[in-house]
Amino acid sequence: MPLKQSEAIVLRTYPLREADLLVTFFTRQEGKVKGVARSAKKSRRRFGGALEPLTCVRVYWEDRERQELARIDSCDVLQSPLSSEVDYPRAIALGHIAEMLDEVMPDREASDTVFRLAWSVLQNLKAGQVWLPVTYFDLWMVRLLGFLPSLEGCVVCGRSLGEELAWFHALSDGLTCHDHRRIASSEMAVSSRKIAAAMFRAPLDKFIGDPWPRAVAADLRKFLMQILDRHLDKRLVTSAQLDKLE
């Protein structure tokens, strides 16, 4: 079979046999592809640092008849997460992107929009500035997956939330007004809904440079993670790690 090629993001690697690596890529052309990189564990000559998770690469692979796993032929590094400083918050944020893509994207189903989102977020994810890209990524992922309810009105009465505080609950969809909030609901500030609206209108790099401490849109991130937890029926490991970050 002829070699296929695509831009791709390395999501995860697992040791396989003595010297091989099982690699999950998120490719632009074919979505999530799993393949075997022969001798990648033993020799760095062929793949170098290209199989480090969250490396943006051009991958060449061969699909084999009646076999689920592709044969990874080679990888050219386009952008490595190791090119700039890696601190602990950035490592968690990188892991979060990899885990989310690995968990929610189906095998062999291309999504150019999700690919462009992930690619752009990875280019802008720098040490000391993780909250803006993480918020942007989570918001757009939840929207692109079709899980995001309207942020403009109460899901119970339909009234516009305007400049009011909104409320959300871990076990129910959407935002509610003050009158229809459930017990143990969390608040979402008007400013966070405005940030979400702005993020739907502009690419990520338009926001770069704005100060973005952890507290900014923390309620929006919590809302998004609760939606994902409900749909995935489990909590992402990296979401818990992000929660613990100071």
Added chain:
Amino acid sequence: MSKFAEPMARLIDELKKLPGVGSKSAQRLAFHILRSPEEDAGSLADAIRDVKARLRLCSVCNNITDVDPCVYCSNPERNQRTICVVEEPTNISAIEKSRNFNGVYHILHGALSPIHGIGPEQLRISNLLVRVENGAADEVILATNPTVEGEATAAYVARILKPSGVKVTRIATGLPVGGDIEYADEVTIQKALEGRHEL
């Protein structure tokens, strides 16, 4: 029903749990043990039992040892004030092979790996802090792997050691000796250029 006698099937099942050992290899190993003299099989069993019974972690550096403190921490000929921080005990032998390091070690037993749920609390960092805060170190060399996880771990350890005022250094990354620039990847070349020095 198993095609082997119960003790043999049990041994094969146990051997299959070893890394890199599949069914066929496990069978081969099990038959080798069966055919080997009684004393060889006994020595193997004793060695396995001993490794679990007698080995523990060094209370100073977390190295795997049968004596506490370990041979590095108790050796007066080694520089006890230079600490090299590594991810795993197996990293020590690679550094020792170089014969260029005469200090002592600190083993973290892993690296920060958010995707696997490994955070700072899963690593053995606290006794490194105690060593440094007690004034037992002039320099801490961070020799974690040059991966995202290793770099994040080094950055984290450097940050928590900073208030103590100890000198913290990171091992260099770049081209391997005997390597060929033509085959090096972009990041390695970038790191090699960043770490260049004047001749």
